[in-house]
Amino acid sequence: AQSVTQLGSHVSVSEGALVLLRCNYSSSVPPYLFWYVQYPNQGLQLLLKYTSAATLVKGINGFEAEFKKSETSFHLTKPSAHMSDAAEYFCAVTRGSNFNKFYFGSGTKLNVKP
Amino acid sequence: DAMVIQNPRYQVTQFGKPVTLSCSQTLNHNVMYWYQQKSSQAPKLLFHYYDKDFNNEADTPDNFQSRRPNTSFCFLDIRSPGLGDAAMYLCATSNHRGSTDTQYFGPGTRLTVL
Numbered sequence: 001a002q003s004v005t006q007l008g009s010h011v012s013v014s015e016g017a018l019v020l021l022r023c024n025y026s027s028s029v030p031p032y033l034f035w036y037v038q039y040p041n042q043g044l045q046l047l048l049k050y051t052s053a054a055t056l057v058k059g060i061n062g063f064e065a066e067f068k069k070s071e072t073s074f075h076l077t078k079p080s081a082h083m084s085d086a087a088e089y090f091c092a093v094t095r096g097s098n099f100n101k102f103y104f105g106s107g108t109k110l111n112v113k114p
Numbered sequence: 115d116a117m118v119i120q121n122p123r124y125q126v127t128q129f130g131k132p133v134t135l136s137c138s139q140t141l142n143h144n145v146m147y148w149y150q151q152k153s154s155q156a157p158k159l160l161f162h163y164y165d166k167d168f169n170n171e172a173d174t175p176d177n178f179q180s181r182r183p184n185t186s187f188c189f190l191d192i193r194s195p196g197l198g199d200a201a202m203y204l205c206a207t208s209n210h211r212g213s214t215d216t217q218y219f220g221p222g223t224r225l226t227v228l
Binding site for chain 1: 155159204206214216217220221
């Protein structure tokens with residue numbers, strides 16, 4: 001079975017500080033992993049995805065994530081937070097099968113302080 | 115721009131009064147999904163269409179139905195909304211059902227049940 005755990009339902013950083021949002025997955029087969037961002041009253045927008053190519057994945061808006069199989073992690077980082085990064089972030093896992101069912105984590109709300 | 119469109123963005127209905135939410139896409143994707151997202155929770159998949167093939171999640175209540183008259187449109191019908199059905203409803207599409215395929219989300223419809 002697939003599942004995702006996002007540690008920390010709320011994360012607060014100062015503008016310009018490092019952003020680190022944690023995601024750990026559980027999968028019985030090699031996973032495919034996604035990070036989405038959701039702004040208030042909006043849908044989900046893809047930030048980046050890991051599909052077994054490079055373990056360090058770069059996404060939009062300066063975000064990147066590193067797939068670490070030994071730690072079963074796919075943490076999202078950004079070197080310098082911007083006020084516009086304040087949003088909710090969801091990690092999702094899926095697996096090799098004939099159906100692309102996403103298993104979402106419970107989300108992390110990022111607050112950026114001036 | 116090609117996109118996933120949901121109408122209306124905000125819908126208010128009365129307890130027990132049927133309501134229909136609409137989703138359209140200009141991406142010409144084979145697969146369309148409906149998710150329910152309650153406040154501060156992860157999106158929960160209700161069902162999906164692969165072309166005209168309907169696939170219901172095992173735990174989706176019978177109160178929820180869906181129609182896909184053509185590739186571009188998909189509807190979510192809630193036959194007798196209860197207070198517990200108040201949520202954001204997200205439509206998503208993907209080109210295939212493959213695990214590496216990104217799901218593209220619409221902006222969502224926020225349903226209020228009075």
